[in-house]
Amino acid sequence: MQIDVFADFSCPWSYLGILRLDEALREVPDRDSYVVRYRPLQMDPDLPPIPQPFLRYYGERGALEGTGRHAVLDVLRATPGVRLRLQRAVVANTMRAHRLVWIAGRDGGPQVQRQIVMGLMHACFTESANIADLDTLTTLAHRAGLDRCDTRMALIRGDSSVPVQRAIAMARARRITEPPTFVADGRFMLRGPQEPDALRRLLTVSRTAAA
Numbered sequence: 001m002q003i004d005v006f007a008d009f010s011c012p013w014s015y016l017g018i019l020r021l022d023e024a025l026r027e028v029p030d031r032d033s034y035v036v037r038y039r040p041l042q043m044d045p046d047l048p049p050i051p052q053p054f055l056r057y058y059g060e061r062g063a064l065e066g067t068g069r070h071a072v073l074d075v076l077r078a079t080p081g082v083r084l085r086l087q088r089a090v091v092a093n094t095m096r097a098h099r100l101v102w103i104a105g106r107d108g109g110p111q112v113q114r115q116i117v118m119g120l121m122h123a124c125f126t127e128s129a130n131i132a133d134l135d136t137l138t139t140l141a142h143r144a145g146l147d148r149c150d151t152r153m154a155l156i157r158g159d160s161s162v163p164v165q166r167a168i169a170m171a172r173a174r175r176i177t178e179p180p181t182f183v184a185d186g187r188f189m190l191r192g193p194q195e196p197d198a199l200r201r202l203l204t205v206s207r208t209a210a211a
Contacts (some may be wrong), residue, residue, distance in 0.1 A: 001034050001207060006041035006171055006181040009120040009131055010054070010091040012072045017180035017193035019079055024199035034203065035110055038117050040098035040164050041171055041179045051090035051130045072193065083126050092132035099160040100137045108146055115144040185210055
């Protein structure tokens, strides 16, 4: 059973949603029968490649105020294993990061792709790294077991741009515009950083329908 996760990597709601999916998967009896694939979806495709402060960017948009969805940083801080260091964190255009994730899926498969995704989240939210930077991305690729030089050349050549742009266009055609969005078995969809119980129901419904 394939679970497609449409997410962006400097998006705190995506980070929370991915962590909650992990929790949901840990509690289903047939966890190994699910394959998670990460699909590109930019929260702000017009964001320039030049980094800008994370807190200023979201603060100017009123995205970190209030309660509910806007309390995402408080929820992340309370999540075991997550350490936020946002005073020096930056945001920049994530297209190159999405291209790296696509390369990881092609060359390394789901496990390597996941390692890259979690590395990007950690780099953004904990290490205050610029995940649009070529050196940052090739270092993450090397840590995940990909060849540093081959990955760097692939990112420079841009041979992953077309499939990533095509995937984003296909997502928009399906009205998938909000990261994170979860799609199970190509049919069952949930939008936003759902609670683990809701994600478990998604997994159960999709499994039952496929039986």
